[in-house]
Amino acid sequence: MSTQHETVPATARKVGLEKPALQYGVDHDLCPGCGEPLALRCLLETIEELGCAQRAIGVIGIGCYTALTPLMDVDLVQALHGRAPSVATGVKRMRPDSLTFALQGDGDMVSEGLQEVIHTAARGEPVTCVLLNNGVFGETGGHMTATTVLGQRTKNSLEGRDAAYHGHPILIADLLAQLDGTAYAARASVHDAAGVVRAKRMLRRALEVQLAGRGFSFVEILTMCPTGWFLPTAQGPDYLAKVLGSVHVVGELKRDGRFVPTSQLAAPGARAS
Amino acid sequence: MRRLMEGSEAMAEAAIAAGCRFFAGYPMTPFTELLESFAKKLPGVGGVCINAESELESIGMAWGALATGARAATGSTGQGIALMQESLSEITRAELPLVLFHMARGQSDYFQATRGGGHGDYRHLVFAPIDVDEATRLVPLAFDLADRWRNPVQIHGDYLLAHTSEAVEIQATRFDPLPPKDWAVDGSLGGTGRARNINPIGMEKGRKGIEPEPFWKRLQAKHDAMERQEPRFEAEHTQDAELVVVAFGTLARFARYVVRALRREGQRVGYFRPVTLWPFPSEALRQAVRSAHRVAVLEMNAGQMIDDVRLALLGSKPVVAIGGISSDSAGFGIGPLLDSENVRERVECALAGREVSA
Amino acid sequence: MSARASRGTVTIAVERCKGCELCIPACPPRVLAMSQQRNALGVPYPELLPGCTGCGACLLVCPDFCFEVYRFDAPVAQEGVL
Numbered sequence: 042m043s044t045q046h047e048t049v050p051a052t053a054r055k056v057g058l059e060k061p062a063l064q065y066g067v068d069h070d071l072c073p074g075c076g077e078p079l080a081l082r083c084l085l086e087t088i089e090e091l092g093c094a095q096r097a098i099g100v101i102g103i104g105c106y107t108a109l110t111p112l113m114d115v116d117l118v119q120a121l122h123g124r125a126p127s128v129a130t131g132v133k134r135m136r137p138d139s140l141t142f143a144l145q146g147d148g149d150m151v152s153e154g155l156q157e158v159i160h161t162a163a164r165g166e167p168v169t170c171v172l173l174n175n176g177v178f179g180e181t182g183g184h185m186t187a188t189t190v191l192g193q194r195t196k197n198s199l200e201g202r203d204a205a206y207h208g209h210p211i212l213i214a215d216l217l218a219q220l221d222g223t224a225y226a227a228r229a230s231v232h233d234a235a236g237v238v239r240a241k242r243m244l245r246r247a248l249e250v251q252l253a254g255r256g257f258s259f260v261e262i263l264t265m266c267p268t269g270w271f272l273p274t275a276q277g278p279d280y281l282a283k284v285l286g287s288v289h290v291v292g293e294l295k296r297d298g299r300f301v302p303t304s305q306l307a308a309p310g311a312r313a314s
Numbered sequence: 315m316r317r318l319m320e321g322s323e324a325m326a327e328a329a330i331a332a333g334c335r336f337f338a339g340y341p342m343t344p345f346t347e348l349l350e351s352f353a354k355k356l357p358g359v360g361g362v363c364i365n366a367e368s369e370l371e372s373i374g375m376a377w378g379a380l381a382t383g384a385r386a387a388t389g390s391t392g393q394g395i396a397l398m399q400e401s402l403s404e405i406t407r408a409e410l411p412l413v414l415f416h417m418a419r420g421q422s423d424y425f426q427a428t429r430g431g432g433h434g435d436y437r438h439l440v441f442a443p444i445d446v447d448e449a450t451r452l453v454p455l456a457f458d459l460a461d462r463w464r465n466p467v468q469i470h471g472d473y474l475l476a477h478t479s480e481a482v483e484i485q486a487t488r489f490d491p492l493p494p495k496d497w498a499v500d501g502s503l504g505g506t507g508r509a510r511n512i513n514p515i516g517m518e519k520g521r522k523g524i525e526p527e528p529f530w531k532r533l534q535a536k537h538d539a540m541e542r543q544e545p546r547f548e549a550e551h552t553q554d555a556e557l558v559v560v561a562f563g564t565l566a567r568f569a570r571y572v573v574r575a576l577r578r579e580g581q582r583v584g585y586f587r588p589v590t591l592w593p594f595p596s597e598a599l600r601q602a603v604r605s606a607h608r609v610a611v612l613e614m615n616a617g618q619m620i621d622d623v624r625l626a627l628l629g630s631k632p633v634v635a636i637g638g639i640s641s642d643s644a645g646f647g648i649g650p651l652l653d654s655e656n657v658r659e660r661v662e663c664a665l666a667g668r669e670v671s672a
Numbered sequence: 673m674s675a676r677a678s679r680g681t682v683t684i685a686v687e688r689c690k691g692c693e694l695c696i697p698a699c700p701p702r703v704l705a706m707s708q709q710r711n712a713l714g715v716p717y718p719e720l721l722p723g724c725t726g727c728g729a730c731l732l733v734c735p736d737f738c739f740e741v742y743r744f745d746a747p748v749a750q751e752g753v754l
Contacts, residue, residue: 057741067737073690094505116499119513127371131378234729274692
């Protein structure tokens, strides 16, 4: 027999809310085992904890996560694929007191929109760009992006990404961290509870950098996509940590003016920050 | 007080006088001086001008600025406008009041301006000023109508317009009051359960999925209303004209000059100029050519506006092209057609029923 | 059957569960197990065994916001299959 699901003793304290206060509901149609809702929770909780619910303006790219926007109780502007950073720039320039963030997938930010995010960082625009990186174009059904790792099978790299034929993945966090306009750049991964906690901490640091007016901030959050990876959902977290996480390594790449490239970040599994 | 001002500078000042506080652009001839003018003037009024790293980013930045409720603009020339097409079509469906300064190289971007190169059903209001003076009056009107309709409005000029200096006075134009921009995002509705989402497909908070069809049909109804209410034109000497010359933009200045000269010599020739390229003033054109035997279309391209003339007249009058491709050695559209003697010869051919030699 | 102290508990919206099983390995004391039954979506869902610490890890890793987590003032002995 198992303990109760519904009946909670009167003496119990609730320590975990079903959903963030800035979330309208819990009903969404993203796949079982998708990591993106975990990142959404981190983002919305952080905005609320910073007391910025009524300063936040989000600029959303196009991907599976776009379907989460009906759940987000913050002012939003929907952008086109790859184009969120320029829209976020326009928003923040006209509303400098806002907390402006962009939310994009890897296909959106690193394939289609590589130029936009790099220029936005180089200009030091005080916005926070959040990357949901699962190494695939999820919404179209699982295709290769600029962050797909070597050996990863997708619908247009059926035998696995091959350097000679498909080229190498782009480590966008490194590109951005090297720019002087970037005040904070970090990579997180939501493959387990500790990763989720770390992701939230990095988001907080990034948003605080924006609030302090110190320049561009960037957080990459690795998320599971078992559908796009052709895996059972239960194998998603392990694949994320071992396959994507060994290339797009978790850690802080830019903080207080110091750049730490991916090659120098701690090995996967070790605690980076 | 009238000052001698180059077209680019005059248009930028007129925009700022109308409340434009954001501009982004990428240098490209003959649009560059507009960007320079905004870069020089906007900071002084607390505005922002960004020299964007591409045309795509220019319109993206303007999109963001517009979403916050600011009066914002961008622009380019044909090639750069071509790069912006996806955003131009979606920004229309997001119902954002963009003012787009399209300084063309000649007149071969008429299709691009009026049909649009973006995907889907959308329409932009398009003004084609004849000279700098008219441009300074159309620019504030553009910002007003963009806000009134929540739709992009294009100022369609060219090299000649942008680089001609005229004595103009930038007037503060008074318009009817506009509704407040409560659709604009400023963060303030976060956490209230009523947060906004400015988007081009009808997404709503608290509702899963999208329902684009009713949303897009509502936009179609809006564009139909714009088509009925916003045509503007200029016409002279059309009442008893045997031949009506139709021209737009700066080239129309030459057509108007020639028509007036021929009239003084007793020739029954008239002149018609669409001020709005979209909506094309079809009904006014039909009225203007009532007594004409022939309609001559003068444009510097392979034949673009002539399609709208033919559509307006539906075969009721013979329509003949008397213009053609005409440009300078750099391809900026300062061609031999921008010459009153050349234009006069072509109009006289049309009057006599002779073919124009290209 | 044996008794085990629970320092917390959870509620699980089992009808919304999509059966992804991410919560199972995420739970540090391993007190979540997938049911034999199916919900209306046709998938199994997690059930809670004795020994919950109220740490909230399950809540953090659930993509469908199915968990609410509680802690007790004092441990409660509960019986269940381990």
